Amino acid sequence: MNNKWKEEFDSIEIPEELHNRAKAGVKRAKNEGKRQNGWKKPVVAAGLFLGLTSVTLGFSFPSTAGQIPIVGNIFEEMSDSFTVFDTYKPFSTELNNVEESNGIQVTLNDAIFDGKTLTLTYSIMTEQDLGSGLIMKDSLSIRGVSSLGGSSKIDQVEENAYVGLMTMTNVDEEAIQTAKVNWNIDQFSGGDTQETIDGNWDFSFKLESTDYQVQEVMEKVEQDDVQVTVETLMMNPMSFSLRYTQTISEEVDSHWNEVDVDLIVQDDLGNVYGGEGNGGTEDGRTSTWSKTFKAVHPDASKLIVTPQVSLQNSERSGGSVNADTGEEISSYSESSSEDPLPDRSFDLEDIVIELTEDPSS
Numbered sequence: 001m002n003n004k005w006k007e008e009f010d011s012i013e014i015p016e017e018l019h020n021r022a023k024a025g026v027k028r029a030k031n032e033g034k035r036q037n038g039w040k041k042p043v044v045a046a047g048l049f050l051g052l053t054s055v056t057l058g059f060s061f062p063s064t065a066g067q068i069p070i071v072g073n074i075f076e077e078m079s080d081s082f083t084v085f086d087t088y089k090p091f092s093t094e095l096n097n098v099e100e101s102n103g104i105q106v107t108l109n110d111a112i113f114d115g116k117t118l119t120l121t122y123s124i125m126t127e128q129d130l131g132s133g134l135i136m137k138d139s140l141s142i143r144g145v146s147s148l149g150g151s152s153k154i155d156q157v158e159e160n161a162y163v164g165l166m167t168m169t170n171v172d173e174e175a176i177q178t179a180k181v182n183w184n185i186d187q188f189s190g191g192d193t194q195e196t197i198d199g200n201w202d203f204s205f206k207l208e209s210t211d212y213q214v215q216e217v218m219e220k221v222e223q224d225d226v227q228v229t230v231e232t233l234m235m236n237p238m239s240f241s242l243r244y245t246q247t248i249s250e251e252v253d254s255h256w257n258e259v260d261v262d263l264i265v266q267d268d269l270g271n272v273y274g275g276e277g278n279g280g281t282e283d284g285r286t287s288t289w290s291k292t293f294k295a296v297h298p299d300a301s302k303l304i305v306t307p308q309v310s311l312q313n314s315e316r317s318g319g320s321v322n323a324d325t326g327e328e329i330s331s332y333s334e335s336s337s338e339d340p341l342p343d344r345s346f347d348l349e350d351i352v353i354e355l356t357e358d359p360s361s
Contacts, residue, residue, distance in 0.1 A: 133191015149279015
């Protein structure tokens with residue numbers, strides 16, 4: 001592994017419970033993309049990410065999240081919901097940009113961009129009690145990027161105080177050096193109170209990418225008409241990500257309407273890596289995805305990737321909206337495949353990635 005990253009990695013204190021949490025996270029990895037404790041968007045919108053972010057759990061506004069009671073490092077605060085980002089703070093840029101409208105103050109606290117994925121932390125203060133179940137209607141775009149996928153989550157930390165974390169990944173194009181970002185929030189609504197507050201909370205900023213290295217993998221495994229190819233490994237000081245494709249046969253498509261492939265990763269030292277899906281794209285019976293994991297251990301020399309396949313028939317619905325007007329363009333609903341078979345799951349053969357000193361070479 002790169003010696004510079006090894007020094008940065010060694011300088012971060014990682015408690016034993018975080019290592020244990022990563023192992024526990026792998027056990028529930030197949031369910032992470034379907035959790036209901038907060039809204040997750042595993043697909044992409046062309047050019048613009050449109051979100052509805054929900055919360056789980058006489059007023060003077062503090063100026064930053066550091067002044068919200070019990071909140072300092074939002075990356076750590078959100079570690080129960082996201083398994084990857086608790087060590088991101090030392091590598092992030094502190095922005096503390098504040099927008100206030102109609103009794104709600106939003107602070108964009110920290111941001112980090114690794115060439116592919118943008119990660120934001122933010123805090124929300126409200127004059128009136130909106131309770132838990134807060135929903136945020138927003139849109140995010142990165143100049144020059146046509147497809148974004150990711151996830152977003154808000155936690156309530158006090159009666160009128162919330163913190164959130166969002167990730168957006170460029171799922172189509174190559175990595176870029178600079179992210180020019182527009183993030184626009186149009187509405188908040190209280191899930192408990194049914195109160196809706198419209199307003200304008202608009203943020204524009206520019207971030208340079210962290211150092212990163214890309215290693216081409218292009219290793220393929222196949223079983224029962226499901227083929228998985230790990231295409232690239234991308235590493236940076238705080239994490240690594242894998243880009244992979246899944247291709248299914250026409251027969252598989254006729255028996256199951258939902259084919260999910262998750263990647264379980266460990267290294268040759270026995271360390272197990274929890275991860276977060278970044279969304280992806282679909283083209284017929286081929287889908288392309290990426291997933292981000294905690295930083296590779298500096299003494300590891302290889303990664304062992306196990307693709308886990310889940311074949312299911314489930315009720316699905318969705319559609320598309322006009323990014324400018326928010327009006328629905330199309331919608332669909334289906335309950336099963338043409339010739340349904342019972343759900344099943346299986347592991348494919350391991351893919352072993354030998355880590356190079358300079359993955360870009």
